[in-house]
Amino acid sequence: MFSSFHWQIIEEYLPLFIEGTWMTLKAAVICVIAGTLLGLVLGVGRLAEARHGFYKYFLRYAVQLPVRFYVSFFRGTPLFVQILLIHFALMPLLINPSGGLIVSGDLAREIRSQYGAFLSAVLAISLNSGAYVSEIFRAGIQSIDRGQSEASRSLGMNYLQTLRKVVLPQAFRRMLPPLGNNAIAIVKDSSLASAIGLAELAYAARTVSGAYARYWEPYLTISLIYWGITLLLSAFVEHLEKRYGKGDAR
Amino acid sequence: MSFKKFALLASSVLAFALPAVAVHAADQTYVVGAGGTYRPFEFETAKKELVGFDIDIIKAVSKASGFNIKLVSTPWEGIFATVNQGDRDILISGITITDKRKEMVDFSLPYFPADQVIIVGDGPKVTGLADLKKLQVGVVNSSTGDIVVSEEIGKNNVAIHRFDNTPLMLEELYRGGVDAAVGDVGVIKFYIKSHPEKKFKVVGDNKFTRQYFGMAVQKGNKVLLDKINAGLKKIVADGTYAKIYKEWFDDNVPTLPLQ
Numbered sequence: 037m038f039s040s041f042h043w044q045i046i047e048e049y050l051p052l053f054i055e056g057t058w059m060t061l062k063a064a065v066i067c068v069i070a071g072t073l074l075g076l077v078l079g080v081g082r083l084a085e086a087r088h089g090f091y092k093y094f095l096r097y098a099v100q101l102p103v104r105f106y107v108s109f110f111r112g113t114p115l116f117v118q119i120l121l122i123h124f125a126l127m128p129l130l131i132n133p134s135g136g137l138i139v140s141g142d143l144a145r146e147i148r149s150q151y152g153a154f155l156s157a158v159l160a161i162s163l164n165s166g167a168y169v170s171e172i173f174r175a176g177i178q179s180i181d182r183g184q185s186e187a188s189r190s191l192g193m194n195y196l197q198t199l200r201k202v203v204l205p206q207a208f209r210r211m212l213p214p215l216g217n218n219a220i221a222i223v224k225d226s227s228l229a230s231a232i233g234l235a236e237l238a239y240a241a242r243t244v245s246g247a248y249a250r251y252w253e254p255y256l257t258i259s260l261i262y263w264g265i266t267l268l269l270s271a272f273v274e275h276l277e278k279r280y281g282k283g284d285a286r
Numbered sequence: 287m288s289f290k291k292f293a294l295l296a297s298s299v300l301a302f303a304l305p306a307v308a309v310h311a312a313d314q315t316y317v318v319g320a321g322g323t324y325r326p327f328e329f330e331t332a333k334k335e336l337v338g339f340d341i342d343i344i345k346a347v348s349k350a351s352g353f354n355i356k357l358v359s360t361p362w363e364g365i366f367a368t369v370n371q372g373d374r375d376i377l378i379s380g381i382t383i384t385d386k387r388k389e390m391v392d393f394s395l396p397y398f399p400a401d402q403v404i405i406v407g408d409g410p411k412v413t414g415l416a417d418l419k420k421l422q423v424g425v426v427n428s429s430t431g432d433i434v435v436s437e438e439i440g441k442n443n444v445a446i447h448r449f450d451n452t453p454l455m456l457e458e459l460y461r462g463g464v465d466a467a468v469g470d471v472g473v474i475k476f477y478i479k480s481h482p483e484k485k486f487k488v489v490g491d492n493k494f495t496r497q498y499f500g501m502a503v504q505k506g507n508k509v510l511l512d513k514i515n516a517g518l519k520k521i522v523a524d525g526t527y528a529k530i531y532k533e534w535f536d537d538n539v540p541t542l543p544l545q
Binding site: 048049050051052055123124127128132133144145148149150152153231232233235239242243245246247249251 | 363364366367386390409421422424427428432433436441442444447448449450454457458461462463464465
């Protein structure tokens, strides 16, 4: 079977595949970092509460509620739809040569033209991932025994200090597997950006299959490349788990 | 069973079967694939019916040639595979006849003269294909525009933005994601006419050679190809083609090379 494969069509388009791999890696790294940071903020916000006083209602309605709404929206709508929405509807509002809310004029034209698809894809995937990661953080934080935060409060630490110095470091070890999962999902979700013309890995395969009407060679190739990237990622997460898990008896 | 009863049973079965066979042979139905995103050649109405110039042509051809058709909306990506795998019998979807595509499928006689054009906004100065070298260019993936632009600025050039369909490509052009786009003159002129506020203009180039749209069938399907060609010749001869052309475009009905 493999002898009838026309591998030369991959060779012909090799620069596109290399460029595509690089673009996928760039997008994935940025989205993982941005998504994790966003998820941390949202996860903590989701759990923010106070027993008495002004902050009781402020935190519940001005912090928790918006976070819940955000998470519900970004988990409840397809990422593909979010990418198209952000690229064709949101970004033109923000970055527009004639009156964009954030950038206008020639700079806007330059950005739209050179980096438009990249920015839209990264924004969409980061926002989407932030929603999922926030739930990971919430679960991780809630899984730490109440006694830990009670003890640290009685030692005089306030809410944020407890979180930063006692709860999160312990929760981190527990959150590593699902965070690793999320990172792998981001690498693969980046393939959706090929629909808005971003020259990443799936785009290269679609170009080749479009030009030659052959499907085994390009799609098998990118499957192997995606698999290779996620294998490396999983190995890295395993390494992190070993390093940070030294405190756990398990 | 006695012979008499058997003969009676057999002949009554045949009496039902033979007319059915005869009817089936005369009413051969072919599945026609057409994309739904290529105004004015084919597009879907609000009721999800396929309409357009191509649709009218295939309906006329099938009527003239004596076969039935079933229209099925087919996305452009992977469309040639659908005839070769038997999911569709005929394809009519603004498909330009090219040598590379002739290796994948068989084409009917041409039914529409197609030219590629460049569409630009009022920003960059473009007078021809060569000016595209420094710009971001949008095309539909594996379309004739894609082929032409890839030849001009390199098929591995990431300045080429390939999209799934023409509306997405044109939207990207409107939003400034690309500086120029290349596509079929029929579709682009129709788009410019329906969006006068967007101030686009059309630029030609000598390198754009005259090409034609054709209907595609599975490689080797000579029987169906002959039926289609016969139907096409008939509707050109009796004026149906001219009527359909005038309805969708203008009065300059082209002469098709129907040898």
